[in-house]
Amino acid sequence: xxxxxxxxxxxxxxxxxxxxxxxxxxxxxxxxxxxxxxxxxxxxxxxxxxxxxxxxxxxxxxxxxxxxxxxxxxxxxxxxxxxxxxxxxxxxxxxxxxxxxxxxxxxxxxxx
Amino acid sequence: xxxxxxxxxxxxxxxxxxxxxxxxxxxxxxxxxxxxxxxxxxxxxxxxxxxxxxxxxxxxxxxxxxxxxxxxxxxxxxxxxxxxxxxxxxxxxxxxxxxxxxxxxxxxxxxxxxxxxxxx
Numbered sequence: 141x142x143x144x145x146x147x148x149x150x151x152x153x154x155x156x157x158x159x160x161x162x163x164x165x166x167x168x169x170x171x172x173x174x175x176x177x178x179x180x181x182x183x184x185x186x187x188x189x190x191x192x193x194x195x196x197x198x199x200x201x202x203x204x205x206x207x208x209x210x211x212x213x214x215x216x217x218x219x220x221x222x223x224x225x226x227x228x229x230x231x232x233x234x235x236x237x238x239x240x241x242x243x244x245x246x247x248x249x250x251x252x
Numbered sequence: 253x254x255x256x257x258x259x260x261x262x263x264x265x266x267x268x269x270x271x272x273x274x275x276x277x278x279x280x281x282x283x284x285x286x287x288x289x290x291x292x293x294x295x296x297x298x299x300x301x302x303x304x305x306x307x308x309x310x311x312x313x314x315x316x317x318x319x320x321x322x323x324x325x326x327x328x329x330x331x332x333x334x335x336x337x338x339x340x341x342x343x344x345x346x347x348x349x350x351x352x353x354x355x356x357x358x359x360x361x362x363x364x365x366x367x368x369x370x371x372x
Contacts, residue, residue, distance in 0.1 A: 142294075174360065183256070183343055183363030184295070229295060239285065239308060240361060244294030 143167045144232050146243035153250050159217040161246050163230030166211065170241075171234035175204060175215050178227045178245070187228070188215070220250045254278070256364035258344050264370045270332040273367045276325055277346030285361060286319055286329050287343040295343070301327065313338075334371045341366045 145164045153159045163173075171192040176184035190197040190204045190213065197204050203216045217224055230243040257276040265271055277284045286298040299309040301321045309319070316335070321327040331338055345361040 176363075181365070183345070183365050184361075185363070186360045189360065239297050239300055241297070242287075242295035 141166075142243070143170075144230055144241045144243040146228075146230055146246050148246050149244070150247040150249070153220045153248065155222055155250055155252050156219045159215075159220045159224065159248055159250065161215040161217075161228050161230075161248065163213045163215075163243055164211055165213075165230075165232050165241075167232070167234075167241075168211070169234050170232040172232065173204070173206060173213050174231045174233075174240065175202075176229040176231060176242075178229060184229055192234075217248075220248075222250050222252055224248060225250050256344055256346050256362055258342075258364035258367050260367055261365065262368045262370075264372065265334055266372050267335055268333045269371075270330065271334045271338075271369060271371075273329040273342050273344075273369070275327045275329070275344030275364060277327070277344070278348075278362055279325065281346035281348045281362070282324070283347040284321060284327050285345040285347070286327070287345065287363075289341045289343060289366070298329070298342075331369075334369075336371045339369055339371050341368045343367075 143166050174189040175187040177187045178184040188199050188202045188204050190206050195206050206213045227245045227247045229245045231240040233240050259274045283302050285300040287295050289295050298311045299319045300307055304321045319329045343363050343366045345363045347361050
């Protein structure tokens with residue numbers, strides 16, 4: 141059963157605008173959340189993370205927001221750039237201690 | 253520094269054949285993970301090792317799948333016999349974890365480029 145859900149398989153955004161990628165989780169034991177970015181024919185690479193004791197973490201153009209009561213997190217990219225076009229995976233850990241549970245991913249396309 | 257190295261990058265085989273996927277983790281990392289990516293299920297954890305010891309293999313689909321980590325710098329994932337439904341991209345990842353009772357663990361994994369398996 142999928143404990144981390146990304147309900148939007150794809151998203152298209154114009155360059156310069158904001159991209160918002162969403163993620164929901166079901167396991168209240170998760171205490172650390174990560175976003176990974178994946179280009180075709182490459183492995184996922186770490187992008188940004190947030191601990192459950194925070195509700196926001198920012199790194200340059202990337203901000204992750206966590207709403208624990210709603211079991212929801214989102215990744216904001218602003219401004220979006222064509223190079224941001226990739227598949228973004230949401231991941232969570234805490235239940236089994238160290239293994240990451242991944243969502244199915246959202247494919248982001250940033251058009252010029 | 254070299255990242256996680258996986259081989260082969262691509263494998264095409266016929267149903268019933270044995271497949272062996274290989275992984276060299278980042279030096280100094282003491283945790284190693286095998287994930288499988290499919291369109292239907294996304295990234296699924298198959299098994300993970302800590303200090304070369306298998307910790308959780310509950311994600312291994314069935315007895316046809318086996319994984320070993322004979323030393324800190326090498327791991328294999330074997331499928332015998334392979335079936336068409338095993339076709340997927342298999343990722344190996346490693347992590348510099350401090351151990352099961354350690355703190356300061358950010359949970360970040362470092363992935364290899366994956367092995368794309370096609371079983372005909």
